[in-house]
Amino acid sequence: MAILGLKGKAMQGQGVKGNVSERDQPLVTCAAPVPKAFLTQHRNGIQVVAWDGLAQTLSHPFAKADEQKFLIRIGEEIVI
């Protein structure tokens, strides 16, 4: 299990939460792309793509030939 949570630091450091409307702005606070080495893990056939802070993408490549789905998690600490 890799804990990617940088919630407190990211929010405070970038001042995102304090500057946005409570209603209509993203809670995503990650600022920089994660190094590529950090992007993928494979577990049980599911490609897990994650990035700094508070969002993650779960990819299911070729799970269905006509569609590919990615999961973006917003506003929550990431625990993979």
Added chain:
Amino acid sequence: MNELNHSRHQQISYEAALQSFVLLRNDGALPIEAGAAIAVLGPHAMSRSGLFSDYAGKSHCFDGSDACVPSIAEGLAMANPQGRVSSSMGVEINSSKTEGIAAALAAAREADAIVLALGDDQSVERETRDRPDTALPGLQTSFAKQVLAIGKPTVIVLVSGGPMAIDDLMGPREHLAIVNAFFPSHKGAQALGMTLMGRENRWGKLPVTMYPHNYISQQQMTNYDMSKAPGRSYKYYQGQPLFPFGYGLSLTTFDFHCQMTTSASSFTSFSCQVRNTSSLDGEEVFQVYHSAINIGEVDHPVPKRSLRDFQRIAVPKSSTRSLPFEVPHSSLQLINKDGKATLYPGEHAIIISRGHAPWHGYSRTQRQSHARPRG
């Protein structure tokens, strides 16, 4: 504007038609073999004015008529110069006349392939005239069944403004193709001929949900609540459509694989590799949908999915092209009960689709009780 009906304008009409046809089904009937004897049947076989919606105005030719507009039969003849094209209506758009059926069936029996041009026109649907029924009007369905019973390779071409309920023509059958041509306009018949002969392969996707016929008895036309059962549109319809919004096939086979390439605070980008695995050049339209799949409890309807982006890409045969998408996180917002765009924390799915899945409802549990506070 100082030029009317310039060749540039005609080319735009042709291009628009090519990219608007939707291939709904192809069980071996397309492309039609060059040089084939083709029988073009149905009420739209020879129609000209019927290829336009009422928003296109009237009298599309300089002589004040529509005589310069090619019919579907003429469009096929132009695209199949080595072959033979015959035409016979069989039935009218919306009448009970049966006099023409025998001649049309005779033409069908003599042909190698049949193009069955069905649908409606402004006599059935136009401004100030709403359809009371989504089925093919008049005797078209029974006529189509008689034609299909002959067993020749058949392409059903639907010409209409609104979607048609063609439940009765949907059964398993070999050598059947179904094309939705809508109102293809001035150069539409030529574009259709080239497409059915496989000389163009630039299909579009359904811009509407094609509901089964019983939908009209399940939903009041005057009910404008999109989410009320059985729901309206691809966002809320709970039943199984005949063909879903965004659906559309091609004469080409494609493989694709997408991966996330960039993440930032305000957007996520993806790159898709699209490979044309066939021996025919083709275009494909990729669509990006958003589905809020786990956002807690909210006090308003949540669409199953919402179209956020799309791109058309041309991929030559046996080639691969890259297709980038950038999804702003602001596009993951939903409209709350106060009409305000709201980005809910939680899990949001980005679905990249080529519109080939016959049924692409996204399974999830939607809870609606009270709003989840932000922050």
